[in-house]
Amino acid sequence: MSTTRRVVIEPLTRVEGHGKVTIRLDSAGEVESARLHVVEFRGFERFIQGRPYWEMPVAVQRLCGICPVSHHLAAAKAMDGIVGVDELTPTAEKVRRLMHYGQIFQSHALHFFHLSSPDLLFGFDSDPATRNVIGVAGAFPELARQGILMRKYGQEVIQATAGKKVHGTGAIPGGVNRSLTSAERVELAADIPRQKRWAAEAVAIARDYTLENLAFATEFAAFPSNHLGLVRPDGTFDLYDGVLRAVDESGEKILNDVEAGRYADVLVEEVRPWSYMKFPFLRELGPHKGWYRVGPLARLAVCERIATPEAEAARVQFDEAMGGRPGTMSLAYHWARMIETLSAIEEIEQLLDDPDIEGDDLVRKGERRPESVGVIEAPRGTLFHHYVVADDDTVMRANLIVSTTSNNEPMNRAVESVAKKFLTGTEITEGLLNHVEVAIRAYDPCLSCATHALGKMPLVIEIQDAGGRTLAEGKRNS
């Protein structure tokens, strides 16, 4: 009779989507392995087949309610190619960028203030009754309020550009269907100073947290990896458009600024039987060495500079703290994420100051093409949309690689590293299991998108023996 045990964390909490973690313990109580399973499936790639191409930006954004704008814009960028438009009008490009930065701003604020701050402010193993956004509102009311108002501001930027705060229609093949009115521009610009100040303060909170806990952070879910993201051809940070760049753990370029449309030449997706979420890797390096991180930490690793001044100053500080190399600490994602938030609000400020944002030259047309790829940096990382469109204008095939999918291997490594370090040979408590969730949360995964599944992400914990018999189980809802 074996005494091997399996611990299952299901449903995971304070992340977007539904998933579970299983941790296998041997007879000595040592962690053998740990895995993040994504257990829901949605299948957008299949059911958009046969639909007209111009529906895609509006249809596929329904993958998600958290960052639908990312899917909206990635699909719209792909459809630009389908209608033969390689360069948008200045107004269209700027309206889309404004929409995207509003999206980055609101999504990052939501993650930092609502989902992650309870762990950082109260401690990973603090009382779960207050380790949530309500607890934050009680103990740090001003911080909670800022989080809510920053999210609101981002949503208002989205509404002004897409027509609705969630699931709008702003981006269309070849351009946009609206630009800003003077009134919208003035109203949004009026709140910029306050939003910028809050974003800078959030950078400071995340920075101070990381620096004060540096010894812990270098032990907690920290491991070297490759990193992948879009940059401008000159290496400048860009969330809306660019070329694909990947660097290894020392910062050497291993993917040398590949045109985004060629993603399939350089990336491969592997399927493993125990999760609906695929495992992408760099073709040249293979599945064992070719996996990579995406998202804020990776974007700061691949870029050489940020175009806006305050975010660039913050990036330089970040880079110094990382020792001038790509980040290894999962917890540093929070700091990187807030630097991006600051960059987004600076970009919003510049766009609102640009008369083109009220322009009326909205759409271009070109020669229809059969196939196109749209790539964008979503809040959670690089997002690929690839479509093949038949002569009758209906979609024949689609392939989506969403950000969280690319972070699948890193999140699994983070889970295993934390489980081995913190759960071995001890009595397993809720606080210790939350360490596992904290590691996952750092990546801000959206498991709905990753499997194109629906719902919130609750967490279940289950302990089983080697025969799969459940010894203990703990569940909670998000």
Added chain:
Amino acid sequence: MSESFTFYIDGVPVEAAPGMTILDAAQAAGIWIPRLCWHEELEPFGGCRVCTVKMNGRSCAACTQPAEPESVVENDSVALREWRKALVELLFAEGNHFCMACEKSGSCELQALAYRLGIAAPRFEHRWQAREVDASHADVLIDRNRCILCARCVRASRDLDGKNVFGFTGRGPERRVAVNSDARLRDTDLDVSDRAVDICPVGAIIRKGVGFTVPIGARRYDGAPIGSDVESANDELESANEHTEGGAAATVRQEE
């Protein structure tokens, strides 16, 4: 030549000429009777029954029933609103109406009617029928998922375009809009400028490539609920209707 006469809709005296339908007379008097298959350019069809009223206590389709002198018509009553609501809900249950990804959203008569009637959630089980998309024509697409069998395209092609491009095939739940060829729209003489193309009340017949070019806020029913154009023709009646479903529909719309 007969004289015009008076009849009553919800107690309001309405003038009508002999032969006028209840719906036409109501329309002229600024009274809105909900409808889907009716269109001012087409002969009445009496297909959707959403315009059901009671004349002298007996239910009939207002679009086909001629008004009669001194008759008493019940239109905006709780019972009739419930009937119409059920009829519209059944249309949603029968087809595959995914408003969230439909380019007609905001300009769709079926959706606008659902808002105005206060339909918030499905009551009937959806049939989830497999229905075909015909994308063969260079400029026009048929999405039968969204078809409500109102026959506007059938009538417009026959009576306005003189072409007979559209017709029906099948019976009962299998009924579908068909085209005048073996299978494909591209083999008919339909032209994108035909009246039959734009007269569809839903997103079943659409011009290709238009998609979501009209921004949210500028769509047909973004400003005012369906029927308010008819009602605004009569200020007195409009103020009388203020406390009915119209206001509620506007509220629902904003939350969509």
